[in-house]
Amino acid sequence: MKKALWCEVKRNLLPLVIFAAIALIVGVSYTSTMELRVGAFASFRYDSGLACYAVLLCVLCTVAPVLQFSYRMKQRSVDLWYSLPITRKQLVLVRTLAGLLLVFVPFTIAYWPGVAIVAMRCNELASSVRGFHFQYIHYLSCFAQMLLLGTCLFGVNAFLFTRGNSMFDGIFFILGWAILVPLFVVVLNDDFAFDFYWQGASGRQTWVNSSLFFTYFFTYSPVAWTGAAFEKLITVGAFFDNEFHFMVTSILGVLEGAAAYLALFLLADKDKSESVGQISSSRMGYKVLLPALEAGVIALIIVSVGWGWFDWNTVFYLVLVALCALAFYFAYRRSFRLKLSDILSVILALVAGVLLELLLSGISWSADEIAYLTLF
Numbered sequence: 001m002k003k004a005l006w007c008e009v010k011r012n013l014l015p016l017v018i019f020a021a022i023a024l025i026v027g028v029s030y031t032s033t034m035e036l037r038v039g040a041f042a043s044f045r046y047d048s049g050l051a052c053y054a055v056l057l058c059v060l061c062t063v064a065p066v067l068q069f070s071y072r073m074k075q076r077s078v079d080l081w082y083s084l085p086i087t088r089k090q091l092v093l094v095r096t097l098a099g100l101l102l103v104f105v106p107f108t109i110a111y112w113p114g115v116a117i118v119a120m121r122c123n124e125l126a127s128s129v130r131g132f133h134f135q136y137i138h139y140l141s142c143f144a145q146m147l148l149l150g151t152c153l154f155g156v157n158a159f160l161f162t163r164g165n166s167m168f169d170g171i172f173f174i175l176g177w178a179i180l181v182p183l184f185v186v187v188l189n190d191d192f193a194f195d196f197y198w199q200g201a202s203g204r205q206t207w208v209n210s211s212l213f214f215t216y217f218f219t220y221s222p223v224a225w226t227g228a229a230f231e232k233l234i235t236v237g238a239f240f241d242n243e244f245h246f247m248v249t250s251i252l253g254v255l256e257g258a259a260a261y262l263a264l265f266l267l268a269d270k271d272k273s274e275s276v277g278q279i280s281s282s283r284m285g286y287k288v289l290l291p292a293l294e295a296g297v298i299a300l301i302i303v304s305v306g307w308g309w310f311d312w313n314t315v316f317y318l319v320l321v322a323l324c325a326l327a328f329y330f331a332y333r334r335s336f337r338l339k340l341s342d343i344l345s346v347i348l349a350l351v352a353g354v355l356l357e358l359l360l361s362g363i364s365w366s367a368d369e370i371a372y373l374t375l376f
Contacts, residue, residue, distance in 0.1 A: 001086050001090045001093075001094065004084060004086055004090070004091070004094050005094045005097060005098065008094050008095065008097075008098040009098055009101065011098075012098050012101065012102055015067065015102060016101065016102055016105055016106070019060065019063075019064075019102060019105075019106040020105060020106040020109045020110075022106070023056055023060070023106040023107060023109060023110035024106075024109050024110045024113065026052065026056060026110065027049075027052060027053065027056065027110035027111065027113065027114040028110075028113055028114060028117065030049060030052040030114070031049045031052070031114040031117040031118050031121075032117055032121075034047050034049060034052075035047060047231075047235075048118065048134065048139075048230070048231050048234045048235050049114055049115075049118050050142060050227040050228075050230055050231050050234070051227055051228075051231070052114070053107070053110065053111055053114065053146070053227065054146070054223050054224055054226065054227030056106075056107060056110060057103070057107055057146055057150050057153075057223050058153070058220045058223055058224070060102070060103040060106060060107060060150075061103055061150055061153040061154045061157060061223075062157055062174065064099045064100075064102040064103045064154065065099055065154055065157045065158035065161055066157075066161055066167070066170065066171065066174075067099070067102070068095045068096070068098060068099035068102070068158070069095060069099075069158055069161055069162050069170075070167060070170075071095075072162060072165075072271070072276065073164075073165065073166050073167050073170070073276065074276065075276045078276050087269075088268040088269050088271075089265050089268045089269065091268070092264060092265055092268045093265075096154075096155075096158065096261075096264075099154060099158070100151060100154060103150055103154055104147060104150065107146075107150070108143075111143060115136070115139045118134070119134070119136060122134050134234050134235060135233065135234050135235075135237050136234070138230055138233045138234045139230075139234060141230070142226065142227075142230035142233075142234070145226050145230070145250070146223060146226055146227075148254070149222045149223050149226060149250065149253045149254075149257075150223065151257065152222070152253050152254055152256060152257020152258070152260075153219065153220065153222070153223060153253070153257065154257075155257045155258075155260040155261040155264065156219050156256050156257055156260040157174050157219070158260070158264060159260040159261070159263055159264045159284075160173045160174045160177050160260075160284065161173065161174055162264065162267075162271070163280065163282040163284040163285050164280045164282070164285060165276060165278050165279065165280045166280065168331070169280040169285065169286075172289075173280075173284065173285055173289065176289045176293060177219065177284070177289065178218060178219045178220065179218070179293075180289065180292055180293055180296065181217035181218075182214040182215065182217050182218045183214075183293070183296035183297065183300060184296050184299075185213055185214040185216075185217055186214045186300060186303075187296065187299045187300055187303055187356070187357065187360065188360065189210050189211060189213060189214065190303045190360075191303075191360040191361055191363070192210075192360075193209075193210050193211060195207060195208060195209040195210060196208055206241040206243065206244060207241065208241075208244050208245075212245065215245070215249070216245070216248055216249050216252055217252070219256065221249045221253075222249040222250055222252065222253030222254075223253075224249075225242065225245045225246045225249040225250075226246060226249075226250065228242050228245070228246070229242040229243065229245070229246035279332065279333065279334065280332070286328070286329075286332040290325060290328055290329065290332065290345065290349075291325075291345045291346075291348070291349035291352075292349075293325075294321060294322070294325040294346065294349040294350065294353065295349045295350075295352045295353035295356060296353065297321050297353070298318060298321055298349070298350055298352075298353025298354060298357075299353040299354075299356045299357040299360075301314065301317050301318060301321065302314070302353070302354065302357040303357060318350060318354075321350070322346055322347075322350050325346045325349065326338075326343075326346055329342045329345075329346065
């Protein structure tokens with residue numbers, strides 16, 4: 001296995017250099033030209049450059065697993081790699097470790113020069129602006145947190161990508177599952193929105209609104225909220241209202257990553273080499289994803305227009321969504337000849353989306369009526 005890992009590292013040297021060069025150029029360019037804002041509101045005073053590195057990490061954690069596990073999409077590559085004197089679980093481990101190197105070496109090379117540039121620019125500005133000071137030590141803690149969450153995000157994307165039998169299918173599964181759960185959370189929040197005050201570790205109470213809860217389930221959100229939270233910690237010395245979002249998304253990100261790695265290794269021996277290039281039949285794929293996405297989009301459309309504005313324009317949008325779903329079923333089957341179950345799935349998903357929003361609206365209306373009656 002050590003020899004296989006070493007060979008994999010050597011094989012990835014060229015993409016590693018390319019990724020590192022691109023990441024360094026992007027990071028240095030951004031931190032050299034970004035505006036160091038100074039304003040009256042403490043929570044929006046400065047730009048630490050972390051947004052750029054959060055985006056870089058998300059991109060790397062998407063591209064690297066696609067590159068590392070694309071061998072599973074070609075029969076010739078599968079035959080070659082499966083002929084090595086290592087188990088499939090060991091092969092997955094080798095590919096995963098080499099993929100993490102493709103992520104974190106370029107990220108590290110880009111991150112710390114960017115921090116140095118920000119520090120130099122801030123020192124120049126500090127001489128003319130009183131009180132302009134960054135908490136630079138938190139760049140280190142942010143880096144450690146991003147390493148953890150980046151590892152988890154890599155695992156999630158690697159697992160979702162390997163559920164497909166082709167490059168297109170794998171990438172579609174990554175994007176589809178990234179938006180599926182947030183889509184339904186948006187629909188739920190329209191009928192059951194709420195807010196509350198939360199007291200963080202600093203003792204400061206912050207107002208939390210459920211309108212942001214959909215972001216918690218977006219697979220890239222843990223990295224994004226980490227950047228947003230440490231942005232304030234570095235620039236003004238406190239998390240402020242981002243502490244709750246950062247805490248929840250970090251926990252969810254770690255749990256998602258752990259589950260993804262567990263499934264990735266457990267299914268390594270069960271994935272059949274004969275499935276390469278064939279129709280992707282995984283339950284984490286089109287079978288569940290397409291009808292669920294269709295139902296979610298249908299419900300969201302009804303949420304947007306409201307039942308009082310239900311007209312022919314709304315019907316047009318619903319039919320358009322159903323036609324788009326059919327197009328994806330053509331891509332799924334790789335043919336214009338669909339099965340009866342596919343057509344039924346499109347119809348039932350449309351009906352389910354309408355009924356879901358009708359049910360949620362009814363429950364919400366009943367709850368409001370009961371709450372109103374209890375006042376008298």
